[in-house]
Amino acid sequence: DDLLAERNLKPADVDLGVITKDKLIDPAVAEATFGLAAPGVSPVIAGRFGPVMVRVSQITPAVTKSFDEVKADLKKEIATQRASQEISDQHDVIEDARAGGETLAEIATKYDLKLTNIAAVDKDGKDVPGLPAGLVSSAFDTDVGLENAPLSVSGGYVWYDVTAVTQARDRELSEVKDKIAEAWKREQVEEKLTAKANDLRDRLQKGEDIAKAAGDLGAEVKTVSDITRSTKASGDLTQAAILGTFSGPKGTAAVAAGAADQTKVVLVVTASEVPPYFSDAPDMAQAKSQLADQLSNDFLTGYMTQLQAELGGVSVNQAALAQAIGATQPGS
Template sequence: MLRGIHKASSTWLGKAVMGVIMGFLILSFAIWGIGDIFRGFGANSVAKIGGTDISIEQFRQFYTDKLQQLGQQLRRPITPDQARGLGLDQRFLGQMLAESALDEEARSLRLGLSDKSIAERVMTDPNFKGLNGQFDRGRFEQIIRNAGFSEQRYVAEQRNVLLRRQIAQSVSGELPVPQSMLDAVNRYQNERRSIEYVVLGAAQAGNIPQPSDEELTKYFDARKVQFRAPEYRKVTLVSLTPAELAKPDAISDADAKAVYDQRKDSFGVAEKREVRQIVFPKAEDAAAAEEKIKKGATFDDIVKERGLNPADTNLGLVTKRDIIDAAVADAAFALPSGQVSAPIKGTFGTVLVSVGKIEPGSQKTFEEVAPQIKQQLAEQRVRNEINDLRDKIEDERAGGATLAETAKKLNLKATEIEAVDRSGRAMDGTPVAAIPRSPDVIGAVFGSDIGVDSEALQLPDGGYLYYDVAAITRSRERTLDEVKDQVTARWRAEELAKRLQTTADDMLGKVKGGMPLAQLASENGLQVETVFGLQRGKAAGGLPASVSDAAFKIAKDAFGVADSDAGDRRYVFRVTEVSVPPIDPQAASPDQLKANLQSSYADDVIGQYLARLEADLGVKINQQAVNQVVGGQTNQ
């Protein structure tokens, strides 16, 4: 629509017509107003809790910031449709209401924090410290700017966060965790079970004949929806990425050689050495130790003599860069294997160094890495051109050109995909490799339509992906002849599953009646197998997780039946052993378990507190204003 207005107003006549139209729109708003859209609610409010109004602009900014943060974590943008599908709009609005409720409570309790307290919190935040371990103002400004905050807004938000935390901590406190709860959770997480079992497969199902035409037709007619042809879409893709637009042949050997010389160490594998060191506070002590080594003492003798732990003297198998002290590094990498150095005046004292195993490094030549360097340089240079190309594409499409026509005119590569379904597969069932998996291109394509001028998707490498839906093949019912092989295979799979289940149930009845599992197995030509240490929900011993789940639903010495993941096997088993390790009070895991439970209890208590607080304050939500921000349907 915006491109249509842009195109229409490109001439003097179009500008005049659009001016008249806009004039009528402005006049109509002036006469009739827009309050009717909101019907009884503040026109600029999304919600109200107590005396706090949450404006449309506040919610828009909060909602946008949260989506951007989530998109950065997932490394792909989240579309409005995806956000609504996940319920993020209601979740974020609920978060704003909860925060506003706590802010109201803080004001009613007259809680406050001094500017000095806020400043101390910011100054001590490890995220804002530089390489020297001190507060770095430049880093602080960059981080909050990237997060969408001004300094004033960030400080105000931090004050609110700390006050909310005070209230939350006073409500939840240090909630004690009952020992019975610890025992129950420990049992659930750490209980182990052992079973003996037999496996029923295709051999136990007997011969399954081919279905008759009548059987197959009846089976197909009852399940036609399972064999429908999915909807397919023909798509044109044009990507603007540094990798695709780069022209490495345009990079000179001189430019590439300069980069190689500057970063030479990164093009290869650095030499590694096993290095040990003894640091002496006094130089004379190091000299005395050197004399003892010359007279036959070993490096280990000196370590023992000085009462050192051998592990504390071992730097491991390291590169030269891994050694912090430059003097020690130079000496260690000049020393032959098996030798001990002379005393070295290091940064932290006088040092004796011993070198053990040496792993030689390797260095790639310029000729070996020149293509890689030229590609990287070409990509760096082309990044500045991407935005210019994007503007040209937008102008061409605003003029009515298709994406394929635009690509041809601008000498860009257009990829034509004849057919793709919602799972990203072609008509033959194979994945379409030309479609990127990030961002969600398939979701965007199936959310568009023929002739829709869709916005470009942002790619993880900073580029853009344009797409056009050229044609749509609607989903349809297939005939039996089209899918006869698939129908036959599924019929046989279900028939196999039925027979195996009947046989397994029959065997289960016999062992429950008193027949030993070994005897039953022998009569049926099966072998009894055993597996130990099963855990809930985990596959073990070559068994699927479904067997573990079934084993934890029955008592010790009881029998059960479990299915395989594919349905082509059945397991008849007996639980032979149940063990629950006691909680070790000295181990770290109980403390972690207790902390997790305390956190869960605190979340529940705070949740109930917020619910009561919101009920007391009163909450009103303007869903039409919410939809205005998130792009949902509005009720007229």
């Protein structure tokens, strides 16, 4: 308590609540904390990021689940392990077949695998949607007749061969004429649509009745109430429209992208109020969690910056840091 007071901290600032051992990212802290035989204060622990003291106020004994409780999870885990092993075995079989001179077409027929022939693709891969990540760049790093290592993708592998290379050239007008015309038409429609939506917004901002303004354009007026910042997009109420609702006070008019392609939503805020604060509301739990994550990231970033300034010439291994703190990327 004296340490908290000295640092201007409240108990809630350092309270982790009920937590399991695997949730403590620092092994030294985890071992010392769960090594306490009874509630109390631990000795000073040499943690990864500095000295740590832990106060345990309650110990809840571990619970062993019955077989029926974990049966479904076990089945799923076993099935996943078997599938992974089968994929690994099949990988070796296919690699052996390739080493023996069999083509991908022959291997696909022999083992009932899907063979996809791509007529042509540019380096951006734009003309062939749905290709595995890294396939196009890998194909452009090899050449005709070379045997390529398979690409690891989610749940399996992809084998590929380059059968022909067409030298880069500027396309002739006849090849791109239709695409150019379509792009020009879309651009013209978008410009006119945006101008009309902005004009309607300006009229509404000046106080014109929305029903009259919409009637002039043959547009439909819809009313939506009880919108919060966490409201989910639905139908004509797009995420952009929700954000536009909070762009100003009562009377604010805004333009947002519509749900359908090349459509706009023009909205007017007719009422606005600050909701009462309830600390135990479901929305607040999510907000608290997000705020806690942000504060944790800020503290860690500040700590690393200070260390680098004190030690001088020190760089941070971001991958190792992410692994140490259990993050998928630095600061997350």
